Each structure stands twice: as C-alpha cells, then as structure tokens.
Amino acid sequence: MADTVRLDKWLWATRLYKTRSLAAKDASANKVKRDTRALKPAAAIKIGDLLEVPSHDGTHKKQIEVVQLIDKRVGAPLAREAYRDLTAADVLAEATRRKEDQKANRQLRKEGDQGRLNKKQRRAWNRGLHQFGEPEQPSN
Template sequence: MSDTIRLDKWLWHARFFKTRTLAASVVSAGKVRVDGTPVSKPARSVGPGVVLTFMKEEDVKVVRILGCGTRRGPAPEAQALYEDLSPPKEDKQPRNPGFEGKGRPGKRERRNMASIHGGKGSFPLE
C-alpha cells in the first residue's frame, strides 16, 4: 500500500463523493483545505496524518486521514480510512415555532401563528 494518494481519489475512496469527477470538481473549485491551506489541484498528494476540511451538502466535514486505501470498497472499509473531527451538528429550529405538531391548531394557536408570520390569518405557500 502506498503512503500518498491523489486528493480527489482519496475523497472518492472514502465515499465522501459519489464519483471521482465530482470530487475533482469540488477540489478544483477551491472548496477543500489541506491542513488549513486551500487547495485547487485534484492531483495534490495526501497521506496519513493530513487533516482535510470541506463542505459536504450543508455540513462542514473535518477529517484526519488514517490510511490511503487501495480501492473504493464497502462503507466500513471506507470509514476505516479516516477519523471524523467534525464539530457536532447544531439543532435547527422548527419551521413553525408556534405549532408543536399536536394535532390541528386551535383558534389561539392560529392567531399566534398569524402574528408570527405578520398576516391576518392566511399563510403564504412555501
């Protein structure tokens, strides 16, 4: 097993991106940091001990590379390639704070929701 591998290939092996082309495009866009330094070349060599920071969907991922891997194997094999250092996810507020999901809202709850949304009772479609 080699001790370095291309960055885009490692992101693909570790199953962070579905295709290697997608991984390369994210790296080319400058959205990946290697040890805190922005990188824009997918061919950048990385190895064990390197810390990567990148966006995956709406989450910030921070991972330390533990191994390079030889293939894009099953998920347990891919998870053994890195240590997740990501910050814990923040709980998002519910979309409608006035209604707690306990059945149909009554008159008082509808008035409270209307005051929150600034309308007189009709809600805009979302």
C-alpha cells in the same frame, strides 16, 4: 501500498463523494482544504493529514483526519475506517438545526403560494373579479 494517494481518488474511495469527478470539481473550486490551504485534485495526501471537506448537503464543513490510504472504492464500513471525523459537536448541532429549518421552510412553501395558476384556477379567479364590480362582457 504507496505512501501518498491523489486527493480526488481518496475522497471518492472513502465515499465522501459519489463520483471521482465530483471530488475533483470541489477540489478545483477550492472547497477542499488541508490546514486552511486549498488543494488541487492531484494533490498528494498522506496518513495524518487534516482535511476540511464540505458536507453532502452543504450545511457545514467536515474536519477529517486521514487514517488509512485507499485508492480503490470499498464498502461503506471499510471506507469509514479510512478517516476520523473530527467535526465539533456544536457545528453538527448547528447543521442539524439548519436542516430542520430548511425542511420547515419547504413545508411552508408547499402550503402557501403554489406559483402559476392553472386554467381552472384562472377562470375561477376571473369569475371572482367580475363579482366585485367589474362589468361582465355582454354575451351576444
């Protein structure tokens, strides 16, 4: 096997990204870094490189060490062996807390305002306004 592999190919093969084009898109947007320097999708990576990759949910950045070079998509257990996750525990804890906060906020939004009123709710609301002092339109 070669001594180097394209960045986008390796990210896809290790299942850090669902598609190679998503890996290339993030690399082009300077979201994937090696030693604080942004990498392009065609950048060559080698064993021992330390990469900074955004997490799937976007809550934190993963610190990844390249352990094995693969360029073909493999099963999840084999893909997991191709890198070592060096992300600090406090960063992971903060990301977990942020995810829980987002989940709680989502639940509150569901319980609160539901946005635009439907026809039935609008009519009920209009009937309520007429009860509080607005004169009703006379029916002929």
